[in-house]
Amino acid sequence: MGASGGWRGASALRCLRPAGLAGRAWGHGAPWGWAWVGWIPCLLTFLLVSCPGFKRPLSTSERVPRICIVGSGPAGFYTAQHLLKHHKLARVDIYEKLPVPFGLVRFGVAPDHPEVKNVINTFTQTAQSDRCSYYGNVTVGKDVTVEELQQAYHAVVLSYGAEDNRILGIPGENLSGVYSARAFVGWYNGLPENRDLKPDLSSKTVLVLGQGNVALDVARILLTPLDLLRKTDITEGSLAAIASSKVKRVWLVGRRGPLQVAFTIKELREMVNLPGARPILDPADFAGLRDAIKDVPRPRKRLTELMIKTALEKPGEKEAKIWASATREWGLKFLRSPLEILPTADGKRARGIRMAVTRLEGSGESATAVPTGEVEELECGLILSSIGYRSLPLGSSVPFDRKHGIIPNHLGRVQGVPGLYCSGWVKRGPTGVIITTMNDSFDTAQSVLEDLQAGMLNVSNTKEGFESVRSILQSRGVHPVSFSDWEKIDAAEVARGQLAGKPREKIVDPQEMLQLIGLAPFHSVSLKGKTLYSVLFFKPNERK
């Protein structure tokens, strides 16, 4: 990795051999004594290349590790960042199935949490750096396989996250009016696959199953005053739907108790202070809890104290004012486990939910909810299931632990597959905030760096990286989107947003994104047979 004297010094040394050529080059009649002058450049070269700090210009035989990362969310970018920072030669290519990068930072973080999205700035720097390239609109597993990537790169890191969600597994789950919180978040954040969700917001009561930060996010977006939502990057379509929403009350329902809530204090505080909304917390749920948290670690203690305070104490001046004039409500229900979603008379839509009343066995994080036999029913027309995201297997060549929903690995090295790594949610499971993913990604990058150092990735075997992949993609009619293409889409979104007083107006149709950057025609003229444009730009099965 660094320059060393070694063999390069030896080749320079060769010019020090007394050579008839050197003597003759100085011309006829030059005294033999002058020939030694020819040795000076050789001597200088030898000294120069022997110096430890000397950097030779790159040649094709230079051992440049080529690393491929699948997924351009925080895990992908932080892994790339760490690799590029700690290895002076490595080249990193980031692949992404959507045209646009950033994963959950763009599609998961709530519109009213723009500060969390500041990480996009550091990711942008990484993408713009010399040894990093971004290739959007490429679906690994379909447009190019993992095996093909492993042929083209010395190391492949899978950071494709969790695109699915856990299912309830109860009757009525597929009724109209029941959605996963993941799809709902995707809908208001402009994730292309969820743009046609059209959730029915005509119900006064909404039930969110789950008590994590995602549950709080969806509750907050449903209850936030429109004036505030309007200024965020929430999509135009979802803003219009929320504007005509009839939702007045949101319940967050958990199987266990207050000490097991998964949301964190910042998000709870936001909810407590939400303009126009009042919390409904049953004091009975919090009786005796103050004693129970005396010796608990500070984060859990403060979180529980805030809930207790909100439930049991008289509100402060600021809160009292908000709650007095509130037109909307949110509440926490504990010790309720969903049994069945109840249908309307015509059997098509959700009208309510039947839940088992539970009690806790054990305490703390490991407490379990056990049914008591009692049952409760609640009327509601909109149910959002927020019980966790879930990763999907990529293909037969990548091992997958279906029980835990992760790729089996040790410190980011995929078990049984040398040269294959993973980072982020697909490695550890779909929980945690950005710092969790950051540390995890640095961890995986560290494993890659160690393996490079130990010679386990055979960098002397030159790999072509994207040059090999390019021809594969071309043969399959796939057109990658570059980072500067993304910058054009970005600029267009920001410009449209400015007209509406928003940070950006997200483009939700991938075709529109591709049209903007010239990878799809603006107008497909309807002619008999195929148009020239469609032949040039569309894959065979999509030609019109």
Place this chain on the structure above:
Amino acid sequence: MITWRVPRLFRPLLNGLNIGKAQPCKVAEHSQAPATLQPERSFSSTHWLRDVPRDPSSAERVTVHFINRDGEKLTAVAKEGESLLDVVVNQNLGIDGFGACEGTLACSTCHLIFERDVFQKLDAISDEEMDMLDLAYGLSDTSRLGCQVCVKKSMDGLTVQVPMEVSDLRRQLEVGKQSKQ
């Protein structure tokens, strides 16, 4: 790349709801003149520059030491009024992943551990800072977020520790295990 080139100061306009999240140091220094009076800073290729006190030449210089996760001591000369996050960013100190949310109290990546006597003299911690600190790894009794701590003249020679992350601890355990075999 319009978003990238928007000066940091105009970002609150774009962020809508984000206007209230000023850092304590900036509020103290920039209550009067708009920062546009300062020379326009271009974005360097390695890091984003942060605002510094209005009159740099008269601001006191304060030496601050950061002990990185690998034990390396990074020394910087800070200006009074900068936050410790400002110092790390402006001087491009090699601390991995520091300041992800850019000082807006939306992460805990600028978590630092102080010596007890220094910690006790720091300005009071807000609920908002504590909320984010609660999520930090290696939380200690003398932990603070670097973006909320302003450099003062009295801090000259200050030494702060960058806490080990979960992954660092796990690797230490691994190395320990391997050496025992």
